[in-house]
Amino acid sequence: MKQGELLWIRFPYSNLAESKIRPAVTVSNDSYNQQNQDIVVCAITSNLKETPYSLPLDNHHLTQGQLAIKSRIRADKILQINKQLALKSFGKINDQTYDQLIAKIKQLIERK
Numbered sequence: 506m507k508q509g510e511l512l513w514i515r516f517p518y519s520n521l522a523e524s525k526i527r528p529a530v531t532v533s534n535d536s537y538n539q540q541n542q543d544i545v546v547c548a549i550t551s552n553l554k555e556t557p558y559s560l561p562l563d564n565h566h567l568t569q570g571q572l573a574i575k576s577r578i579r580a581d582k583i584l585q586i587n588k589q590l591a592l593k594s595f596g597k598i599n600d601q602t603y604d605q606l607i608a609k610i611k612q613l614i615e616r617k
Contacts, residue, residue: 506531506538506588509603511570511596514546514586524590530578530598532606544591547606548582556581558613560605562598570596578602580609 506512510531517524531538533545549562551574558581564572578598598606 506544506591506594507597508532508534508538509598509600510594511549511567511598512546512594513592515590515592516584516586517590526592528576528595529584530606532583532610538588542589543585543587545583545585547610548579548584549576550579550582551576553577558609560602560609562602566598566602567596568599570594572596578606580606581613583610 508531512529512531513526514529515524516527528549529546530549531544531546538544550559553561553575555577556579559577559579562572562576562578
């Protein structure tokens with residue numbers, strides 16, 4: 506798994522008995538991804554409502570793959586998941602979009 510890669514992830518429900526397949530973008534760096542059983546991702550949603558910690562995502566934000574529908578990356582939905590929950594890669598965001606995502610994460614965690 507590579508940084509900036511779009512993945513289909515099996516997200517477990519809180520009861521851990523069931524799960525739902527959702528898209529996500531990998532934010533952890535390639536070195537971390539190679540050395541660990543986990544990856545760090547941000548959730549992707551088809552809810553297009555603009556929120557302070559989200560950014561738009563459509564096909565012109567990608568260097569590989571295609572999106573079926575316009576979406577938003579949720580910088581405030583950060584998850585560390587086991588790589589085994591990643592089912593399939595379906596694209597990669599461009600560097601500018603990745604940098605915007607990291608800027609949103611920094612806004613989220615900065616001290617005020």
